[in-house]
Amino acid sequence: xxxxxxxxxxxxxxxxxxxxxxxxxxxxxxxxxxxxxxxxxxxxxxxxxxxxxxxxxxxxxxxxxxxxxxxxxxxxxxxxxxxxxxxxxxxxxxxxxxxxxxxxxxxxxxxxxxxxxxxxxxxxxxxxxxxxxxxxxxxxxxxxxxxxxxxxxxxxxxxxxxxxxxxxxxxxxxxxxxxxxxxxxxxxxxxxxxxxxxxxxxxxxxxxxxxxxxxxxxxxxxxxxxxxxxxxxxxxxxxxxxxxxxxxxxxxxxxxxxxxxxxxxxxxxxxxxxxxxxxxxxxxxxxxxxxxxxxxxxxxxxxxxxxxxxxxxxxxxxxxxxxxxxxxxxxxxxxxxxxxxxxxxxxxxxxxxxxxxxxxxxxxxxxxxxxxxxxxxxxxxxxxxxxxxxxxxxxxxxxxxxxxxxxxxxxxxxxxxxxxxxxxxxxxxxxxxxxxxxxxxxxxxxxxxxxxxxxxxxxxxxxxxxxx
Amino acid sequence: xxxxxxxxxxxxxxxxxxxxxxxxxxxxxxxxxxxxxxxxxxxxxxxxxxxxxxxxxxxxxxxxxxxxxxxxxxxxxxxxxxxxxxxxxxxxxxxxxxxxxxxxxxxxxxxxxxxxxxxxxxxxxxxxxxxxxxxxxxxxxxxxxxxxxxxxxxxxxxxxxxxxxxxxxxxxxxxxxxxxxxxxxxxxxxxxxxxxxxxxx
Numbered sequence: 001x002x003x004x005x006x007x008x009x010x011x012x013x014x015x016x017x018x019x020x021x022x023x024x025x026x027x028x029x030x031x032x033x034x035x036x037x038x039x040x041x042x043x044x045x046x047x048x049x050x051x052x053x054x055x056x057x058x059x060x061x062x063x064x065x066x067x068x069x070x071x072x073x074x075x076x077x078x079x080x081x082x083x084x085x086x087x088x089x090x091x092x093x094x095x096x097x098x099x100x101x102x103x104x105x106x107x108x109x110x111x112x113x114x115x116x117x118x119x120x121x122x123x124x125x126x127x128x129x130x131x132x133x134x135x136x137x138x139x140x141x142x143x144x145x146x147x148x149x150x151x152x153x154x155x156x157x158x159x160x161x162x163x164x165x166x167x168x169x170x171x172x173x174x175x176x177x178x179x180x181x182x183x184x185x186x187x188x189x190x191x192x193x194x195x196x197x198x199x200x201x202x203x204x205x206x207x208x209x210x211x212x213x214x215x216x217x218x219x220x221x222x223x224x225x226x227x228x229x230x231x232x233x234x235x236x237x238x239x240x241x242x243x244x245x246x247x248x249x250x251x252x253x254x255x256x257x258x259x260x261x262x263x264x265x266x267x268x269x270x271x272x273x274x275x276x277x278x279x280x281x282x283x284x285x286x287x288x289x290x291x292x293x294x295x296x297x298x299x300x301x302x303x304x305x306x307x308x309x310x311x312x313x314x315x316x317x318x319x320x321x322x323x324x325x326x327x328x329x330x331x332x333x334x335x336x337x338x339x340x341x342x343x344x345x346x347x348x349x350x351x352x353x354x355x356x357x358x359x360x361x362x363x364x365x366x367x368x369x370x371x372x373x374x375x376x377x378x379x380x381x382x383x384x385x386x387x388x389x390x391x392x393x394x395x396x397x398x399x400x401x402x403x404x405x406x407x408x409x410x411x412x413x414x415x416x417x418x419x420x421x422x423x424x425x426x427x428x429x430x431x432x433x434x435x436x437x438x439x440x441x442x443x444x445x446x447x448x449x450x451x452x453x454x455x456x457x458x459x460x461x462x463x464x465x466x467x468x
Numbered sequence: 469x470x471x472x473x474x475x476x477x478x479x480x481x482x483x484x485x486x487x488x489x490x491x492x493x494x495x496x497x498x499x500x501x502x503x504x505x506x507x508x509x510x511x512x513x514x515x516x517x518x519x520x521x522x523x524x525x526x527x528x529x530x531x532x533x534x535x536x537x538x539x540x541x542x543x544x545x546x547x548x549x550x551x552x553x554x555x556x557x558x559x560x561x562x563x564x565x566x567x568x569x570x571x572x573x574x575x576x577x578x579x580x581x582x583x584x585x586x587x588x589x590x591x592x593x594x595x596x597x598x599x600x601x602x603x604x605x606x607x608x609x610x611x612x613x614x615x616x617x618x619x620x621x622x623x624x625x626x627x628x629x630x631x632x633x634x635x636x637x638x639x640x641x642x643x644x645x646x647x648x649x650x651x652x653x654x655x656x657x658x659x660x661x662x663x664x665x666x667x668x669x
Contacts, residue, residue, distance in 0.1 A: 013666075016658035017651050023633045025651060027658055029669045037551065039501035050645070057669075065499065081499035088501050125669060132550040132574060146550035146574050149503075150581035150644070158648045160655055164631065196486055197544040197570050230547065232573050253668035261668045296486050316485035316542045323484065413549075415495045434490040434548060436513050 003271035005168045006237050007203045010143040010268070014126050016160055025160040029125040030142075032111045033060040033098070033152070035089040036415070037130030041153035042092040051096070053159040058098040059120055062086045063110045064415045066103055068378050068405035073104045082416065096156075109381025109407040112136040112349040116220065117381055119249025123238035123265040128155055133349045133431065135226040139219035140246070141238035141268050143203070146227060166232045167277035169202040170270075173210035175284040180465040182289075182359065183218030184351060184429070184448035186210065187225040189287045192300030194280065199231030202278065205270060206236050210284035216245040217355035224350045225431050228297040237269040289464050291336055292433045292446040294324030299433070303451065303463045307334045327435055328443050329423070336461050339445070343426040344375040344456040345438070346449055347405075348412035351429035352380025354387050356449040361393040363453035363467055369401040370459030376403040376418065378410040402456070414438045427455040470583035471641035475564050476610040477537030480527045481601035485542035489575065492546065492554040506553055507560030528561075532604035538611070540594065540601045541568040545586075546575025555582045565611050567618065569594050580634045581644065585613060593618075593626045613639055 004012070017025040031054075038060070045051070052058055065082035066072055075083040086103065093100035101108045107118065112133055115121045121137045127144035128134060130152040137144035147161065155161060173186055191198075204226050206219075214222065219236045226234025243262060246252045253261045288302035299321075301308070309332035310322040325332065330339070346352075346360050357379065369375050377397050379385035385407055388394050394404050411418040412430035420426050420442025429452050433444040445461060454462040497509045515526050522529040528536060539545075539558075545568040546554060555578045558566070566579070567587045579586045589597070600607050600620040607621040613635060619625045637644065648655075662669065 014662075017654040019633070021632050023631075025648060025655065027655070027662065036498050040503050040552075043501070048645075079499075085499055085501060122668070124666075130550055130552075132548065134550075148550055148552035148555075148574060148578035148581060150552060150578065154645050154648065157645050158652075158655060159659070160648060162633075162644060162648065196547050197572070200544070200570055200573060227574075230544070230572060257668045261666070264666065296488075298486075316483065319483065320485045320542075413495050415498065432488075432490070432548060434488045436494055437490050440494075440513065440518070 003274045005270040005274040005276070006141060006205055006235055006268055007143065007168055008274070010124055010126065011165055013124065022164060024163050026126060026163045028128050028155050028159050028161060029057060030115070030120050030127040031058045031155050032115050032127065032129035032134065033058060034064055034111045034129070034131060035062040035085040036064045037149050038092065038152055039085060039088045040149050041156055042096065044153040045156055050157045052098060052156045055097040057159065058156065059115065060089055060093045060098055061101040061108055061111050061114050062089050062103055064409045064413065066408040067416050068408045068410050068418060070406070072406065106382040106386065109384065110349045110352060110409055112224070113352060113380035113384065116140065117383055119246060119252035122246055122252060122261070123242055124268050128161065132227045133224050135234050136220050136224040136349055138223035138226060138234040139216060139236050140242055141235060143233055143235065145233040166203045167201055168275065169199065169204045169231065169278040169280070170276045171204050171206050172208040172279065172281045173206065173284050174208045174281060175210060176213070177210050177284045177287060180289050180450065180468055181287050182448040182450060183214050183221035185287050185290050187222045188290045188292065188297070188300045188446065189282065191225060191229045191297050192290065193282065194229050196228060196296055196298045197230045199226065199229040202231050203233045203235060204229070204231045206234060211236060212239065215355055216241055217353040220353065221350055225297065228431055238265050289448065289451055291451065291461055293328065293330065293336065294321065295327055295433055295435050296320070296324070297431065297433060297446065299324060301336060303336055303461065305336055307332050307336065309333070337463060339461045340459055341427050341455055341461065342374065342424045343420060344373065344452050345411040345426055345428040345430065346452050347378030347380065347410055348430040349380065350431040351449050352378060352384065354384050356429065357384065357388045357393050360449040360453040361396045363450055363464065364400040364456070365396050367400055367457055369456040373456060373459055375401060375456045376405055376411070378405040379407050381407045411438050427452050427461065469581070469641045469643060472564060472583050472585050472613055472638040474610065474612045475537060476608055478533060478535060478605055479538035479540050479597065479601040479607065479609045480533040480536035481598050482527060482539055482541045483598055486544045486547055487541055488548035489546060489551050489554045490548055493551065493557040498551055498553050503556050504560060506557035507562065510557040510561045535562065537562055538565045538567065538609055539563055540597045541566055543569045545571050547572040550574045552578045555579050555584050559584055567594060567597055580638060583638065583641070585611065585638060587618060587628045589618070589626055589628055596620065596624065
């Protein structure tokens with residue numbers, strides 16, 4: 001048998017039909033659904049009298065729109081259009097008989113946190129969702145990617161996607177990470193190196209000692225941002241940490257089925273002599289705590305650097321860099337650590353898991369945030385929130401001056417009331433620093449949870465190593 | 469789905485690289501449960517100030533480009549979110565074709581589901597077409613999907629690649645779901661085999 005990559009193996013195990021031109025129907029094991037990108041798809045089914053083919057493999061949760069403040073179970077406490085979308089998901093979930101975690105359920109949260117948490121996401125699966133950060137689930141060695149609403153409807157109706165295979169890229173992070181350097185710094189540094197279009201046409205497999213050393217939470221952070229590098233999906237081969245994470249989760253297999261699953265999962269790795277279309281290697285030791293300065297996730301610099309000038313770039317990026325500098329209100333040559341901030345947001349499908357909250361609490365313990373700063377922590381799910389309360393993290397955050405919110409996407413994309421005001425500057429653990437992403441004319445600097453906590457203490461971009 | 473065969477129209481130049489889905493349609497317009505009506509908010513934050521007045525510098529606010537049907541864009545157009553609201557807004561505005569050196573994967577897929585043709589061309593070709601587009605309303609480009617060509621206003625022609633299956637779907641206006649349902653027997657067979665091999669799924 002010819003050697004295969006992990007991606008090749010998962011792909012081959014899911015081809016339900018292949019046409020002569022190589023167009024495949026890829027079978028989908030898990031379809032995650034949220035309220036923003038699904039109403040038109042369900043409406044399409046209704047108009048054509050189609051059913052959901054596999055309701056038992058379809059899981060819905062409202063996350064993008066939901067307020068993160070108390071009283072949100074009452075639709076009156078949502079804006080009218082948000083309430084309509086959430087109500088539409090309620091109705092569609094009931095009518096089509098799919099699994100559903102309503103806002104009132106303690107298990108509700110960001111779809112990409114709920115899926116793994118409930119054991120829906122397992123190694124070797126194909127997972128899709130009408131959301132680009134579906135890449136997150138690749139941390140389990142599942143082929144997971146975002147789709148548009150037409151494709152949501154296609155998967156609902158047929159449990160397949162029309163696909164052509166992507167190319168294979170290996171991103172190897174060798175050696176150990178230095179203290180203060182996290183999964184977020186890895187994934188941002190990779191994008192800083194390859195650019196936001198560097199992964200276009202590829203599925204990335206992340207490997208190497210520094211990746212193996214990461215917890216499942218850290219691996220989810222890395223894969224989450226594969227999309228920001230342009231890749232269709234990011235993958236990490238499953239190992240003991242993966243199995244341990246999955247074992248005992250509500251929808252993970254049990255008993256003999258667990259053993260059978262485990263036996264297959266152990267075959268899910270890239271063969272030594274598999275073909276790679278592109279290989280990128282980064283030394284773990286060379287990765288610093290990083291921050292984004294501009295309005296593209298590729299605008300990454302070590303926290304010790306200075307704001308660049310447009311002249312530092314080439315081609316179309318010169319104009320884009322100047323536009324970013326103007327938008328961000330930054331002067332070239334300014335040390336990044338001199339940049340003062342207004343808001344700190346810790347949360348999102350990138351960094352809203354328990355380990356992220358522990359990392360922030362570690363920095364904040366017994367300290368107070370800078371006067372006048374707005375700081376909020378939005379746990380990724382109701383269960384993450386409950387665990388953080390049990391571990392005493394919530395008390396640390398509240399005593400430090402953070403708002404302790406309910407679960408949702410929140411200020412990552414600001415579809416709910418959590419938004420930046422015009423000109424406000426935010427240090428955020430989310431995934432996109434696009435213009436207007438966190439609010440009209442809001443300014444976003446992407447960082448790790450530790451770096452966000454450090455910035456909350458000083459009121460400016462801060463090297464986490466100074467407060468560790 | 470609307471067919472796409474040929475198109476002759478005005479092309480708007482948008483040389484900025486990494487035009488993302490938040491620029492194409494900001495999130496406040498995602499709170500709709502319909503596919504229609506988003507053209508009014510296409511490129512909203514670049515196109516209008518907070519009072520809803522047009523920003524005169526923005527290309528689609530200039531008289532020469534108000535009825536543009538083509539966009540010539542900088543690298544990596546459509547990066548970011550999976551929101552199909554982006555192609556819905558583009559289509560609703562009246563744009564049927566976007567030309568760039570590269571597109572983000574999900575956006576690219578979404579275009580084909582909505583009768584929009586995204587064309588990838590080498591940098592030199594995009595640069596020439598960008599200059600052509602900058603000539604304004606007198607510069608009408610022609611796209612011929614069957615022949616896989618873009619013809620600039622001066623007659624210069626560029627060939628592009630497109631996946632044969634997607635090309636057929638666009639030219640014939642085919643419904644993906646209907647096509648896949650014709651293969652239901654293959655899906656049934658696969659599902660039965662997979663549930664034996666991986667019963668835990």
